[in-house]
Amino acid sequence: MTYIVHGASGAQGSPVLSALAAAGHHATAAVRNTSAIGGSSVAVDYTSVDSLVNAYTGTDGIFVHIPIGPVEDQMAFAHAIADAVRRARPERVVFSTSGATIDESASPSSAAEIFAHQLAESGVSYAVIEPRLFLENLLLPVSLGPVREDGRLMYPIRDDYAASWSSHLDIADVAVRLLSDHSVSGIVSVGALPGLVGDDLAKGFAAYFARPVGFDAITPDHYGDMITPLFGEGAAGPVIESYRHRAAQPDEVISHDRSAQKLLGISPRSVQQWLSDLGV
Incomplete structure (x- = not known):
């Protein structure tokens, strides 16, 4: 099996590349700069449909997530990747929304919704991975530092x-x-069920570090x-707005009916297990 992995040098694509290799599959990194990858790689340009078609043609599947950037760029990338999928016809496409949610009841408006909609219309076998919050956010120095130094986990949720x-x-x-399993299509939501509150996160850190850790909700x-x-004003702005939005929401818990737990029998790691697997 030959698979193409977008963003294979980044936080989300790199684990996919490693997991495919560990499962015995041939995985090729689709990146702008192939010199940044030690193994099999192919150069792609999100603005060039031809380069994407060249990478996708004849493959068993591709893993895609749209790069972070200005909205207009993300929209262009979504259309370019969708065009390439229609032309190259890979056997399977798996798309991670990287935390964005897909509203199937409304006309697509975000880059993630547009790409998911075009995948559904392409006739190519596909699935959409729809996560919520990433635990890796808690590894930023502003969160992990206080955990190590003061036993306090600080995060902008109630x-x-x-x-x-x-x-x-x-x-x-x-x-x-x-x-590898084409029997499941459409949206597959990924995340803890039941949802975790701040104290649950802190308890996971406490169990891993074998010391008391408490949770501090910050604005x-x-x-x-x-x-x-750390990020600069341009990159930090959308992050801040996303947490202002969360402040007005009751929760952020996935539906069991379309969860990976129900559809695939795969449950996410506990906070303690995740920290252990990373060797933080």
Whole structure:
């Protein structure tokens, strides 16, 4: 089996590439700069449909997630990848929304919704991985530092905000299954069930570090002040807005009916197991 993995040098694609190789599949990294990849790789340009067609043609499947960037660029990338899929006709496409949700009841508006809609119309076998919050967010120095130093996990969600957290390792597990198993199509939501609140996250860190850890709910603006020096104002802005939006929501828990737990029999790692697997 030959699979193409987009973003294979990044946080989400790299675990997928490794998981495919560990499962005995031939995985090729689709990247802009092939010199950044030690193994099999192919150069692609998201603005060139021809380069994408060249990478996809004759493959058993591709793993896609749309790169972070300006909205207009993401829209262009979504259309280019969809055009390439229609032309190259890979055997299977697995698309991660990278945390965005798909509203199938409304006309597609975001890049993720547009790409998912075009996949559904392409006639190519596909599945959409729909995660919520990534545990890797908690590894930023502004969160992990206080855990190590003061036993406090600081994050911009309410104490009672339940969310279906998952990790990039969980996404990789689901992606490998969906690439090889074509019996499941459409949206597969990934994340903890029941959802985890801040205290649950802190308990996972406490169990791993074998020391007391508590959770501190902070405001989105406070979090913004912490991450802006790391990301810059342009990149931090959308992150801050996403947590302002969450502040007005009751929770962020996936539906069991379309969860990986029900559809694939795959449950996400606990916080403690995730930390252990990473060797933090």
